[in-house]
Amino acid sequence: MNGNHTLRNSILWGLGFALMVAALCMVFVYVPTEKHTGIIQRIFYFHVPVAWVSFLAFFITFLSSILYLWKREIKWDAIACASVEVGVIFTTLVLITGPIWAKPVWGIWWTWDARLTTSLVLWLIYIAYLLVRSFATEPARAARYSAVIGIVGFIDVPIVFITVNLWRTQHPTAIIFEGGLTPPMLMTLLVCIAAFTVLYILLVIQSAGLKTMEADIKRLRSMKAE
Template sequence: MKDRGAIRHNLMISLGFALMAAALYMIFVYVPTEKATGAIQRIFYFHVPLAWVGFLAFFVVFISSIMYLWKHSAKWDALAHASAEIGIVFTSLVLVTGSIWAKAVWGIWWTWDARLTGTLVLWFIYIAYLMVRGYAREESQGARLGAVLGIVGFLNVPIVALAIALWRTQHPSAIIFEGGLAPSMLATLLVSLAAFTVLYIIMLVQATSLKKMESEIDDITNMQSE
């Protein structure tokens, strides 16, 4: 079983490396420069996949938190905790790349646009999630409180996703679904989405495994101290 797991892990890493290499080639070599905004538009192929993975990570937190409260299984708690940490990283990068893009296109680093503000609120919610986990007196208490916050916090994700449709916003519309991308741009975006999704899966598997190991070490330490 361990050998099969190692093989699957190595295959996933190989796939991730190949997809990321292909994505970088397509972003910087294959896809043409956008006429209106120039080379800065290439950040789009990072910004959108980062946002997608951030939402995906928080969806995993949402589902895992529900399962933890239902089953009281440590594996679900480890999965939720690991995914929240990864989601924070990707959402932080979304805010950074979004600010760089905004400066180039709008001339300002930040505006209190509905989607931008919603993304920042989402970031703070999951920072709070990690703080609750980190400062709880007991691990089980932190897990329960974190699970509740992980479920409630996810309610902000569809608000952020639908912000453009719900409010007037400076943020670009969803040109992906409106057919506004040239075939080469769409192909580049899809490859980048696949690459970052596989990267997330690899990170999640590794982080969850580490969380489980930490929990087992803590259990052994507690048993020895009693």
């Protein structure tokens, strides 16, 4: 890694750390407790940014998949795959924190609501993405296949959402936003979103770097074997 990268990474890590500390302080000290749902509403400040990041991650995968199929540069494949990894982890967190919030507020862990169901289907699609990648017989194939799934899977998202929305819906937003979002709440949410977006960028850079490194090592190995 050259000096430029190290500097950029240090700045990003610093920024991420500072934002995360600020976010935690705002969530637990600064922001007033919401009147209707009480203290549990504080999950919202991490749940929503995590959900946002997972959608962002799959969108980035969609774009890098197209770029990979077009340019055939290994860097785009590395970014797409790293982004799916981070996206799946964050979607898992959405699916865990959602029910934890729903249980005390609605009295149930799970409901087949549009948002919840779409997240679940998304999670399943990108788990399949990672599976195909690890089951593909050679690296070039893995890259092409996963790019195709990255594109097809993302196009599926709005269709799933529309379908499930018509199927049955129970609006969680209506409950969260009851009484509106006061300025301190909005501020806190925005800081949290910023903190998680920086965390996402950091994780993807790190993970994509490793993937490129892995591919390089594999290439060197096969060159040596010849």
